[in-house]
Amino acid sequence: QVQLQQWGAGLLKPSETLSLTCAVYGGSFSGYYWSWIRQPPGKGLEWIGEINHSGSTNYNPSLKSRVTISLDTSKSQFSLKLSSVTAADTAVYYCARANVGYRYYYMDVWGKGTTVTVSS
Amino acid sequence: EIVMTQSPATLSVSPGERATLSCRASQNVDSNLAWYQQKPGQAPRLLIYGASTRATGIPARFSGSGSGTDFTLTISSLQSEDFAVYYCQQYNNWPPVTFGQGTKVEIK
Numbered sequence: 001q002v003q004l005q006q007w008g009a010g011l012l013k014p015s016e017t018l019s020l021t022c023a024v025y026g027g028s029f030s031g032y033y034w035s036w037i038r039q040p041p042g043k044g045l046e047w048i049g050e051i052n053h054s055g056s057t058n059y060n061p062s063l064k065s066r067v068t069i070s071l072d073t074s075k076s077q078f079s080l081k082l083s084s085v086t087a088a089d090t091a092v093y094y095c096a097r098a099n100v101g102y103r104y105y106y107m108d109v110w111g112k113g114t115t116v117t118v119s120s
Numbered sequence: 121e122i123v124m125t126q127s128p129a130t131l132s133v134s135p136g137e138r139a140t141l142s143c144r145a146s147q148n149v150d151s152n153l154a155w156y157q158q159k160p161g162q163a164p165r166l167l168i169y170g171a172s173t174r175a176t177g178i179p180a181r182f183s184g185s186g187s188g189t190d191f192t193l194t195i196s197s198l199q200s201e202d203f204a205v206y207y208c209q210q211y212n213n214w215p216p217v218t219f220g221q222g223t224k225v226e227i228k
Contacts, residue, residue, distance in 0.1 A: 045156075045164065045207055047217040057183040061121070096164055104170055105211035106154045110163035 001103060002027030004111035006095045008080075012118045018082040022095030022111055023075065029053050033098040034078040037092040045071060046091075051078055051100060084120045092116075122146050124215050126206075126220035133228040139195040141223045143186075143208035151187045152212035158222075159204045167206075170194065197224075203227055 008020030022034070030053035038046050049059035051069045059067050063082070071078040082089060093116055097109040123146040124199045143153070153172040156164035166175040168184035172192060181196040194201055208220040 017131075021184035042134075043220040044221045045209075047215075047219070049215070060216040062216075096163075103150075103152060105152070105173070105214060105217065106166050107164070107209075108166045108175060113163055 001098065002109045004109055005119045006096050006111040006114050008053055008093075008095075008114055010073070010115055010117060011118065012085050014086050014118060015120055016118075018085050018089065018093075018116055018117075019079065020093055020095070020114055021077055023077045024097070025076070027109075028096075029071075029073055029076045031101050033058075034069075034071065035096045035098045036080045037094045037096055037107070038089075039094070039113075040088075040091045046081065047080050048082075049103065052100075059105050066119075090116065121216060122149060122210050122218050124208055124210055124218055124220035125225045126208060127162055128223060129221070130224045130226060131158070131200050132212055132226050134228045135200060136197050139202075139225055141193040141195075141206055142227070143191040143220050145189045145191075145212075147213070148188050149210040149212035152210060153184075153191050154209045154211065155184055155193045155208045156183075157202075158207065159202045164207065170180070175222065179202075198225070 003025045006022040031052040034047040035050040051057045066083045068081040092113040095111040096107040126146045127142045153171045155168040156166040172184045205222045
């Protein structure tokens with residue numbers, strides 16, 4: 001059974017860089033897209049971006065200038081960096097596995113979430 | 121970017137009753153739609169993809185329908201564990217994947 005374990009700094013100051021990592025346990029790293037999604041307090045879900053096993057990335061255009069998603073296949077880990085954070089980036093950040101194919105795309109395995117607060 | 125609009129924002133239902141949740145896309149997404157359930161303090165859980173295909177382990181009381189711009193998630197007989205927030209998500213025009221703002225199903 002695939003599990004995702006995520007970690008990273010939970011408290012940042014404005015202008016700092018958010019950095020989170022997600023490790024994949026119990027399953028193949030290849031054949032999927034590995035995604036980041038966030039959820040501001042009391043609000044809905046926002047897709048941040050994703051990376052596949054070969055390193056190809058897709059980003060949300062609204063965040064693209066500040067986001068970098070990378071992977072370390074040797075460790076079955078992928079990471080998120082979000083630069084120049086502001087209070088608007090305060091959210092619970094989730095990593096997830098996306099199954100992507102012809103006419104389907106669904107996120108079926110999720111990490112537990114990391115709460116990130118941006119405050120001076 | 122495709123905007124997903126869910127209605128109602130909150131749905132009050134008694135246990136055992138049927139719940140019908142709606143999701144509308146700002147443009148055609150064919151059947152490229154998924155539904156997720158989220159309980160407080162938990163990550164979302166995949167329910168439906170391809171507009172109507174139940175994910176592994178999802179009870180048959182959950183069903184999805186629709187195509188194009190209008191979609192419905194139906195819970196045929198609400199159980200206590202079904203009270204949660206439900207999100208639709210399109211992937212027809214991706215990236216980006218976009219979510220609706222959610223419908224909260226609460227106990228009446």
